[in-house]
Amino acid sequence: MEAKPMSEYFYFSTTVKNFMFEDLSFHGSAGVVCVCLIIFSFTVLLEGTKSLIFYLRLRQNQNPLTYGKTETSIQTERSPLFSALMIPSSVSEIKQKRLKFHIGGYLLHSVDLLLGYLLMLAVMSYDAYILIAVILGSGVGYFVFGAINTRNQIKFQALQMSVYDRYDSQAGLTNSDASTNDASTNGSRYGSNGNTCDKTAR
């Protein structure tokens, strides 16, 4: 009976023996390249799953007044009636929406865990090529999906702030004069920008 981890330190090798299942081995440099490509794509998938989880959380915590505005075409978001239609009208609808978010989050988290542990087991074989593939895959994955995460976060923050702008301008809390209205909404936007900055920089 052999010790389960084959090696106790990193090594470079042209064969991959008993990769994660009993008789799964790859010989030659083509085999190693194949395994590294598979691990690379798994790592990019893992980063993508994390990005999806982030997006799901953003949507879950979205202000209900902004439901109709997440599309990017101008026609749908210029009409305030569309966003009014998207607000759930009964408690059971709200419960269904919450349930869908929970189930989606659970599925995504289980995929995340599965991929994470798979990659951990792959790195545990102490093969240096596989470690390099994981690191490169996480770099590329973060490069693509991290930018998407930042873009989504800014979009949802802008949506959140636009609610308060509209409320201020329509409820008449600021001056009802047109020119000073524009100036004050600009000022309130920068002001609330400062507030959110302070909150996130806590």
Next chain:
Amino acid sequence: MIYTRQIRIAYMAIIVTVVAMVFAYILMAFQNTTSATTMNHMDHGHMDMGNGGTDGHNHVGMDMNNTDRTCAGGMLMFFHTGKCEFILFETLRTKDVGGLVGACVAIFALAIIYEGLKVFREMLLQKAMLTGNKYAISNGSSSQDTMVISNKNVGLHMMTCSHFVQTVLHMVQVFISYCLMLVFMTYNVWLCLSVILGAGIGYFLFGWRKAIVVDINEHCH
């Protein structure tokens, strides 16, 4: 840079850990060479005392064999307190208590640096998002135009210098997290304790600046 007391503590902690890591590495490298020279000395002593009493001769012989025998034994997949481990690389090998202490200090410093790196990345990300946010909002004159920032600015976010820096730091963070996992996998109690304590003290020193308490980028969570 605002030099509050806590930031000063954090910077000093970083400097101390870097110095400790360098020190530990030197100690371990020194340990390997000195153990080789002491074995040579013992060899000479053995040959000199070979003509003398038999008890001393046997004692010296057993000592020499013992240092080799305690370091045999392969990978034990249960928690054990030994002093011979491979630390991640073939050249980093601990043979006795001094080497193990050096390895523990190095892993402790590595865990502290890992926690600090996570917080540092989050700070950089928030700074980058603030500047990106101002750019996006000053693009439009009314609140409705800010909705259209969505798809146009992905290119902006991907090709900025700060995003490249974040990507490189992400790769370093992934590497360190897998290294800490592999060190924990040696199942050596002292090394595991140093990982745990290092992570705890790193969180204590750097965690007060975290806005999000649970990071989705955490591996092995």
